[in-house]
Amino acid sequence: MPKQDQMIVGLDIGTSKIACVVAEVSMDGRLDVIGIGTHASRGLRKGVVVDIESTVESIRLAVEEAELMAGVEIKKVHVGIAGSHIRGHNTTGIIATRHGEVTAEDVQRVIENGSAMKLPDDRTFLHVMPQEYSIDDQDGIREPIGMSGVRLQAKIHLVTAAISSAHNIRKCCKRCGLEVSELVLEQVASSCAVLLQDEKDIGVVLVDIGGGTTDIAVFLDGAIQYTSVIPIGGDHLTNDLVVGLRTSAREADELKRKHGSCMLSDVGEHEEVQVPSVGGRDPRPMPRHIMAQILQPRVEELFDLITEELQCSGYHELVAAGIVLTGGCSLLSGMETLAEETFDMPVRIGTPQNVGGLADVVNSPAYATAVGLIQYSTDHHPVANRVRQRDPVVSSQPLWQRMRNWFGDAS
Template identity: 45%
Template structure:
């Protein structure tokens, strides 16, 4: 069993997957609860977050018929930092061995990182042996000099530790901390898109997460701190209605493109306090929403221009996340980006696909895919090199003390289950 826990701004989702013989993951349980202690991907109330996680986990356990002991958790927020780095080493015996690959990756990640940041991912992009570039797997190749380009992702240590603390307060272990847009990419993007060049935009409630893939590797990640919550706030302010009603109106009636909304359709808007409710046309509501969506897409486009990747994504933009589900969101994105845009839902999903076949579960399902691939790496190569796109927490890789061995963990879970059953 693999468990993914997506602790988002608006909801906490726990998904349980069973690894099949062919390596695929079948989803056997899911639990979703509103998040009441998060803001823009960061914990602001530990007790409220713990309660949301506990309820989501219990719901998933009930559906899957199992006990959950540890999870892969997603992390997002404006505190995420990323950079590309380069490393170079000499090949010891004229043929590249695993040790050489490990050394060159270590050399590439030996860059100054702020003391308040924690390194989350070291993602190899490509290797170079002497003058030969574009190598994906240099193992066994002959050469004198080995070089590596890697993408480094870090997050604020306190923000990551607070998420882990909430999980541990629920009596759960943390198998790995995975960047939200990295998890979403695993189930939202095709290999052809990654090879050609594509930008994934995961628009949630608190943040819009960006991931740019070029030549099959992750080259740029960033976070825009404007997303669905700002749309709800705009509706609440413009229509002078409580936030709860504004969120309900957004889900039921809002449209991101005013030209698609009818002026004849009238919406009943509850007022604050005991005041009488008012009516507004759906077109007027769409004009309020469209302005905020334009701002979100423009900020994303500006970030692509600043990073230099706006001209390197011929496959276009792939949008996912709950906020991307709104009518007209894709059409407006095509107008702003001036390139192909599609809405992605999780792919290769087995099990209860009718529930999770929705872009709001892209990160949750991606955590299972990422965790499954990591487990395969650990079984195949216990001291393995990080694969391209690996989600393994670098702290877990470099320290034997951060996590007990697999057999010890399994034994402890058996003892714990026995005591819960008989004592």
């Protein structure tokens, strides 16, 4: 059985499903998935908890399933957060170095300088992510420590969240007996699971289309440049089918997964699907292209909103690696083709990479956030550090964690 400090648990509290993934992490950083639990999510709307009791129940069931499979007791979890309350900003910090050479302390000070802003009382910092540093007139530096210079500048991406939303997530976890190790923006987590370093270097847009939200993150020069959340996801497609096909939400979701397509031109004229009726009436045959006629405009509308976001980000022309679609809704038939046509960029569907163990079970875009939470945690708190943290003399907390402590954690 893995020890608690060799085990990492990602808990994705999504609008459609709660996914709990347990991984064992070896000293060299390799991750083996040893347990997975999923349960339909009942208490969220558009990525935000709106019903604590139902959310607690769904989390409990997903966590119990993962515990049974992994044969461990789960105490701490890394949890995703999303919703339209999330805001991303870019800022700059500038300081004079103390010794003519950049030290770790200078880096802390410049980040502190760049993020020193008064937030409204109802908001909290979620992430403080350095993008790049400049020393004197030299810019584009990723690792400044040890370099000579007198003026250190840092470009920083800050992500803030509504305190109430962060509190509600923590409250739900606490009610299930779980301690939240950290809250991570969902697209930041998903990006750890599905993006390649090369893509982040040359510019890429991660688009995680879930049930209630579409989460966007733009990467360039290896760093996150822009984040935003659109409060539309796969559930909107399901609702359109409920109205258009006159069937229940459960049946509409099932039909969408099995027979839905957002490329009308891919659907044969004579293909038929059986649509279950409500009120005990017999199922009705319906041409499959009617579903595509409903789904395609809705997906196009979502893609238009994504284009607007990219234009507003200023990175629209700079993402040479194009778009990586992930999240459960990216599995809708025709998504990749329609996205390529609409955005006029390379598009691929991203599934979680670089995990072993039960990798086959989590090999779906729907698990990008849950697996990414684990990878985010190992990237930011390597196992060697976890073991060292027990030694009170060594401060092994990574810089960003210390930053969050200075500014007040999302708790």
